[in-house]
Amino acid sequence: MYQVHQEGSEDRWEVEALYDLCFAPGREALSSYRLRDDAAPIAQLCLVARDSDAILAGAIRFWPIAVGDHKALLLGPIAVHPTRQGEGLGGILIRESLGAARALGWQRVVLVGDEPYYGKFGFEVLEGLEMPPPTNPQRVLGLALVPDAWRDVRGVVRSGSA
Template sequence: MYRFAAETRQDVYEVEALFDLCFAPGREALSSYRLRDDVPPIRSLSLVARDAEDILSGAIRFWPVTIDGAVTLLLGPIAVHPTRQGEGLASDLVRLSLDRALEAGWQRVMLVGDAPYYQRFGFEKLEHVVMPPPTNPDRVLGRSLVPGAWDSVTGEVLRWAGQRLPGD
């Protein structure tokens, strides 16, 4: 059994250590990290999962980005401690955080990831959305949280410039 909560400032170092454990060295060199530079994650949607002993077992983060002026959520990273993988915790984190995003008024979410894994959550390849290079365009996926949210949203994904966020 896990306890899910919004990530707090006290969780940051533990979450970063989990991401370091679960991802290859140099993860911060990925193009998606350029979109996160000096932009705080959306804490209300960025969740941690702790076990009965209060040990961090998983975490997911979200960041604001824009695409041709359309405010969009960027999901990632998401990680589950190696000793907890295979228990469905990542799925729980994705589903719970997407439910919270919808409740908070977000319309669309995107990520860079494996389509076969993320299709079960309703993500599809975004044909007309361009992540900074060297991102593989086949890994740029999106999901509408409300009907038609991706209709006519095209262009480059840009770093957040401090506009008002849904739910603010």
């Protein structure tokens, strides 16, 4: 049983340690981090999951980005502690945060990841988006939170503001 709640300032260092554990301390050198450099995460969508002993088991963050005149969310990073993987916690964090994003009026989400995993949540490979290099275009995935939200959205992905 997990309690999922919005990430607070008291969670920050534990969340950063979890991301370092799951992705290695050099994770911030990844190209998708260039989109996070000058933006604050969307606090209402950044969630943590703690077990019954209040131990951090997982975390997810979202960032504002833009493609042309279109606002979007960048999902990531998402991490589940290695001892808790395979329990469905990543799916819980994704579904809860996407539901919250819809409720807040966001229309589209993009991430860089594996389609076989994220496809279970409706993400598909996006054509025509230019992520910071080097990003494999086959790993650029999108989800429309409202019908046709990605229709005719093309161009350079850049950091945005909420």
